Amino acid sequence: MIAQSGGPSAVINQSLVGVVEGLRGSASITKTLGARHGVRGMLENSIIDLSDVDQATLDRVAATPSAALGSTRDKPDHEYCEKVLEVFKKLDVRYLFYIGGNDSSDTCRIVHELAVEAGYPLHAFHVPKTIDNDLVHNDHTPGYASAARYVAMAFMGDSLDNRALPGIKLDVVMGRHAGFLTGAAGMLREREEDGPHLILMPERAFVFDEVLGEVDRVYTKLGRCHIAVSEGVQDRDGTPVAALLTDVQERDAHGNIRLSGSGALGDTLAQFISRKLTPEGGKAPRTRADTLGYAQRYWPDASPVDQREAREVGRFAASQALSGIESGSITIQRTAGPGSPSPVLDYAVDLHRVELSDVAAKTRHMPDEFISADGRGVTPAFCDWLRPMLGDMPRAGWL
Numbered sequence: 001m002i003a004q005s006g007g008p009s010a011v012i013n014q015s016l017v018g019v020v021e022g023l024r025g026s027a028s029i030t031k032t033l034g035a036r037h038g039v040r041g042m043l044e045n046s047i048i049d050l051s052d053v054d055q056a057t058l059d060r061v062a063a064t065p066s067a068a069l070g071s072t073r074d075k076p077d078h079e080y081c082e083k084v085l086e087v088f089k090k091l092d093v094r095y096l097f098y099i100g101g102n103d104s105s106d107t108c109r110i111v112h113e114l115a116v117e118a119g120y121p122l123h124a125f126h127v128p129k130t131i132d133n134d135l136v137h138n139d140h141t142p143g144y145a146s147a148a149r150y151v152a153m154a155f156m157g158d159s160l161d162n163r164a165l166p167g168i169k170l171d172v173v174m175g176r177h178a179g180f181l182t183g184a185a186g187m188l189r190e191r192e193e194d195g196p197h198l199i200l201m202p203e204r205a206f207v208f209d210e211v212l213g214e215v216d217r218v219y220t221k222l223g224r225c226h227i228a229v230s231e232g233v234q235d236r237d238g239t240p241v242a243a244l245l246t247d248v249q250e251r252d253a254h255g256n257i258r259l260s261g262s263g264a265l266g267d268t269l270a271q272f273i274s275r276k277l278t279p280e281g282g283k284a285p286r287t288r289a290d291t292l293g294y295a296q297r298y299w300p301d302a303s304p305v306d307q308r309e310a311r312e313v314g315r316f317a318a319s320q321a322l323s324g325i326e327s328g329s330i331t332i333q334r335t336a337g338p339g340s341p342s343p344v345l346d347y348a349v350d351l352h353r354v355e356l357s358d359v360a361a362k363t364r365h366m367p368d369e370f371i372s373a374d375g376r377g378v379t380p381a382f383c384d385w386l387r388p389m390l391g392d393m394p395r396a397g398w399l
Helices: 012-023 038-043 055-062 078-091 102-118 144-164 180-186 208-222 241-245 264-277 304-322 380-390
Strands: 002-004 033-035 047-049 095-100 123-128 168-173 198-200 225-230 287-291 327-336 348-354
Touching: 002 012, 002 038, 012 055, 012 095, 012 304, 033 038, 038 078, 078 102, 095 102, 095 304, 102 123, 102 327, 123 304, 144 168, 144 180, 144 225, 144 304, 144 380, 168 180, 168 264, 180 198, 180 225, 180 380, 198 208, 208 225, 208 264, 225 264, 241 264, 264 287, 304 327, 304 348, 304 380
Parallel strands: 002 033, 002 095, 095 123, 123 327, 168 225, 168 287, 198 225
Antiparallel strands: 033 047, 327 348
């Protein structure tokens, strides 16, 4: 049984196809099933047979963004997972491959522990996916590089737009707890005057007066200011800024304040900055905001490195299961890159298995060496780390 969960990505289907390919030809596999919309499809018997899908179709699906099987935001508890296990028993499912992020790894863990308690032979593997890059024990995760590629190019274009029609511009980037994706906004900066001039991430407290002071300083110097803001920025008490700026707080299925798909954070921040920086009796600065939104995760221009690694991760999960290992989460570890003579050309990774409990329900954050000393930018170390994962990138020209 293969399923996908959580926010889709530009390469999640590469991992799906990688698992299917890795299982083909095995004498122990009689049928390969796909559950539509994750665990929900398992309970609703929305299941398809992937056993005989031809290679041409698989290759086309692999190169297609979003989740071909459909996804889910369900966060199963033990009772929910017991029902999933009962479905597996009825269908004689002996292998589970769940493609997703933190919550998906935890679901995989619970189902496997229940199977062990029941004496039911089940191999359960978590196949990593998250554009947030917040899975522990991973150098990076499938989906991240493609989203980072989109963010980097979007900010390059918006910086040029802001240069042509100067003003204060905010762009809100996905990332509830980790700033890896927002950090990518600065990857194509070549000159000090290029935007974004401020990169605000969840790992550093958002202090309104300090941020306002930095915006004012840049705007006074350049006549414009371009700002990258993570949707998950929070104050010193850990309260999301989005919750401080609006009384309307829609929550998701997990009880979290909904951050993605809403322009509230960008709009209210823009209004706040404009109001504070308008001189008494004077003209307000031209202030605008955009929320990059869901395009970050589905844009059909994936990083070639990300595509390759996502497929390999799926194949590796299948090989680990077929070798007799009962469970695990697959991780990507870098073996060469930053610090080597040619960080891009020498880039290399290895795949490893770790215990499900080592990854499940845990969150990785941007390390301190990736964040500038003032907390409002990224370091050269971050750029060296990310650059080889992005593929060929454009360069701007100026007059």
